[in-house]
Amino acid sequence: MFVLLNENFVDRTECLIDIEDRANQFGDGVYEVIRVYDGEFFLLHDHLRRLTYSLEEAKIDYDIRHHKLAEQLQKLMDMNEFKEGGIYLQISRGASPRSHPFPADTKPTLIAYPIPVSRPTESQEQGINAILHEDIRWLRCDIKSLNLLGNVMAKQTALDAGAKEAIFYRDYDHITEGSSTNVFIVKDGVVKTHPANHFILNGITRLYIFYLAEQLQIPIVEEVYSIEELKHADEVFISSTTSEVISVTNIDDVQIGNGKPGPIAQKFLDAFFKHKDVEQLSNTN
Known part of the structure; x- marks a missing residue:
């Protein structure tokens, strides 16, 4: 399975996250789960609009348009030949020595990957x-x-x-x-x-x-x-x-x-x- 890690697509076994990523230390990040039906995203733009809202409210500096996130998620789905389920994605404030205040120069960490979801x-x-x-x-x-x-x-x-x-x-x-x-x-x-x-x-x-x-x-x-x-x-x-x-x-x-x-x-x-x-x-x- 391929995972989107920041700007790169890597095998899940090669997806390494810093132990001091603030997602691990503080839960300092936001996420989305986007449904996929028949190889198509369901309400992708609404999920990304809400993701932008969460990022802004949490004061995490990540521009989804600049990073072409919609295109990257489509590529992730295509590379995994993924037709049914969901895409989980999270964006943390990034990795930094553990301290409560926002770190000054840390870049956010993005992870996205397919997850199995079946209709209940x-x-x-x-x-x-x-x-x-x-x-x-x-x-x-x-x-x-x-x-x-x-x-x-x-x-x-x-x-x-x-x-x-x-x-x-x-x-x-x-x-x-x-x-x-x-x-x-x-x-x-x-x-x-x-x-x-x-x-x-x-x-x-x-x-x-x-x-x-x-x-x-x-x-x-x-x-x-x-x-x-x-x-x-x-x-x-x-x-x-x-x-x-x-x-x-x-x-x-x-x-x-x-x-x-x-x-x-x-x-x-x-x-x-x-x-x-x-x-x-x-x-x-």
């Missing part, structure tokens, strides 16, 4: 269980940073409880998002999800759902909602690059709706590939 068809057909978990993460969840310990711990807690996802809440009654997903509820035909602010990551699939809602004429609003609203919703579903759209049928042993994937989530799932040729989403925030 069983979960989409049957729905999944979830648990509630206090949101212990930092307050800049809008930056897609490498600091994922809070997410990892919540996801493992869910798995240990026999669930597939942990749904975060703050201040006892403020639902934010999932450990690796965005969360939506449906009540009386209206879809509701958390506003795109610093409490959540503005997911690319989340934005795609807004686009699909417009095509399907399904009302969708961005509002903060409570645990009670979540548990008494007609439907709950999650979205992410790897999940696409998956219904949540049980939360902390409380059945959601009739305990089966709901009709609104199914409409989004049915439309998912009918509109996937859209090159760039206009409904971004």
